[in-house]
Amino acid sequence: MKAHRARQAASGRQQVSCWLPADLVERIDQLKKQRGLRARAEVIEQELRRLIEAETRA
Template sequence: MRDELRTAGSDDFLLIYKYQHRALENKGLQNRANQRLHVTMTRKMIESRRTEDVRKNVAAHRARLAAAGQVALNTYVPGELIEAIDKLKEQRGVQSRAPIIEEALRFYIENAPRA
């Protein structure tokens, strides 16, 4: 059949070319799913490494704070207190609420009536 197509006119050259390279095209289509899988797995591995790096950095930061005598404090407060703390934070140009809360607690403890 190939010989018959080759003896045909030059217009049929594209048909011959497509016929001969059809297997390569199919192989490319078969591998396309593998390429997507590879990209997906690579992304997940990179994200996994980033996640691990973040975990290690957070753990190291918490260890440094603990070594410096700092202890974590978690509590629920009304929304209006957070708004007031955020206003003070913006006025003073600090990056977090922690120094504002620490100062408020110190002030309260130092000025509280002693029993």
């Protein structure tokens, strides 16, 4: 796991941790499955980018 974290950090990524309500995690899991993604982080990253881009355009 250390090597993975080192690669992520080397690519300019940062780890963020937070607590979420169970219903939101369930929805993230549904989206992950629908999109064929490997990790919740991918869903969260996609949706945060979408939100920030929409806010920027507004």
